[in-house]
Amino acid sequence: MKKFVALMLGLTMALSLAACGGSASSSAAASSEAASSEAAGKQTIFSLDDMADKTVGVQLGTTGDIYMSDAVGNADDLNIAGVEEYNKAADAVQALLSGKIDAVCIDDQVAKNFVAANPDSLVVLDTPYATEDYAACVAKGNDQLTEAMNAAIAELKNNGTLDAILDKYINKTEGAVGYVTPEGTEYPNGELTMATNATFEPYEYIENGEVIGLDVDFAKAICDQMGYKLVVEDMEFDAIIPAVQSGKADFGMAGMTVTPERAESINFTDSYCTGVQSIIVRK
Numbered sequence: 001m002k003k004f005v006a007l008m009l010g011l012t013m014a015l016s017l018a019a020c021g022g023s024a025s026s027s028a029a030a031s032s033e034a035a036s037s038e039a040a041g042k043q044t045i046f047s048l049d050d051m052a053d054k055t056v057g058v059q060l061g062t063t064g065d066i067y068m069s070d071a072v073g074n075a076d077d078l079n080i081a082g083v084e085e086y087n088k089a090a091d092a093v094q095a096l097l098s099g100k101i102d103a104v105c106i107d108d109q110v111a112k113n114f115v116a117a118n119p120d121s122l123v124v125l126d127t128p129y130a131t132e133d134y135a136a137c138v139a140k141g142n143d144q145l146t147e148a149m150n151a152a153i154a155e156l157k158n159n160g161t162l163d164a165i166l167d168k169y170i171n172k173t174e175g176a177v178g179y180v181t182p183e184g185t186e187y188p189n190g191e192l193t194m195a196t197n198a199t200f201e202p203y204e205y206i207e208n209g210e211v212i213g214l215d216v217d218f219a220k221a222i223c224d225q226m227g228y229k230l231v232v233e234d235m236e237f238d239a240i241i242p243a244v245q246s247g248k249a250d251f252g253m254a255g256m257t258v259t260p261e262r263a264e265s266i267n268f269t270d271s272y273c274t275g276v277q278s279i280i281v282r283k
Contacts, residue, residue: 042282042283043123043282044102045103045125045279045281046125047126047127048078048279051071051078051080051279052078052079053079053080053081054078054081055082055083055103056068056080056082056083056102056103056104056105057083057085057086057092057095057101057104057105058083058084058085058086058092058106059085059106059237060085060237061236061237062106062257063130063277064104064107065085066259067130068083068105069083078129084101087236089104089106089114089200090199092104093114093118096281096282097118097282102281103279104280105129105277106277107200107255107275108124108128108275108278109170109275110200110201110203111278111280112124114280115280120283121283122281122283123280123281123282123283124278125278129279130277131274131275132258132259132276133273133275134203134255134258134271135256135268135269135271136219136251136252136256136268136272137240137244137252137256137267138251138268138269139245139266139267140245140265140267142250145251146267149251150269152221152226153222153270153272154270155225156218156221156222156225157272162218162272164176164177166273168217169203169213169214169217170214178214179218179220179221181220182224185224187223187227187228189228190228190229192223192228192230192251193233193248193249193251194215194219194232194250194251194252195233195235195240195243195249195251195252195254196211196215196216196233196234196235196253197234197235197254198211198234200213204253204255215253215254215255216232218253219232219251219253233249237254240254240256241265241266244266245265251269252266255275
């Protein structure tokens with residue numbers, strides 16, 4: 001009888017262990033599948049509310065960089081886990097595609113271009129993160145240039161030149177040509193050098209070896225209006241303000257947002273364009 005009881009107990013324990021083993025295997029398989037889905041890049045962020053504890057990529061020195069740095073661990077904001085800075089927006093997007101980061105914060109127009117190039121992999125969240133004004137930056141104390149540029153900007157807004165440029169680069173209006181320097185334009189006042197970062201399509205980018213874009217067209221129109229020939233210098237974004245401060249460049253335009261922090265070290269012209277900061281995530 002004792003042998004029979006012992007045998008039955010042994011069988012019961014064996015069956016119990018087998019059942020536990022099956023449950024553990026199922027659990028491990030489920031965990032493995034979840035990990036595989038995460039690694040495969042399935043979309044896990046559908047709104048700004050899902051950004052908590054995520055890591056966001058930004059272009060160094062941009063307002064996206066400023067905004068996201070302020071949002072790290074900030075429960076009143078996105079409460080993200082951290083920020084990864086990159087010299088170029090394309091590098092941040094590549095890191096997103098490879099799964100090194102969870103999202104990228106960047107200007108909406110630029111975000112749309114990256115998504116258009118990766119329609120099966122990337123998406124822009126429906127809700128923008130922030131709205132901002134873009135302007136040219138000029139060195140502190142150079143009030144004469146700031147005032148002259150403001151007068152030109154006002155004229156170009158009134159005569160429809162700015163609208164024509166926006167139609168080409170932002171509204172994508174069929175047949176829009178942007179701005180072309182009128183024949184016979186002269187430059188009695190010499191040259192003005194504009195510092196920019198040509199990685200920010202449609203504001204400034206390189207095509208056929210030439211820096212073009214909304215900012216370049218508008219800067220050319222401003223300089224033509226003032227009697228100066230425009231010279232464009234391409235550099236890293238975070239080098240633009242120092243270049244203007246040091247006199248290496250006369251002004252900077254690069255989809256640059258007017259912020260109180262920047263205004264402490266640089267002057268801004270009147271705004272010529274409204275931008276939106278958006279969040280790109282993996283699908």
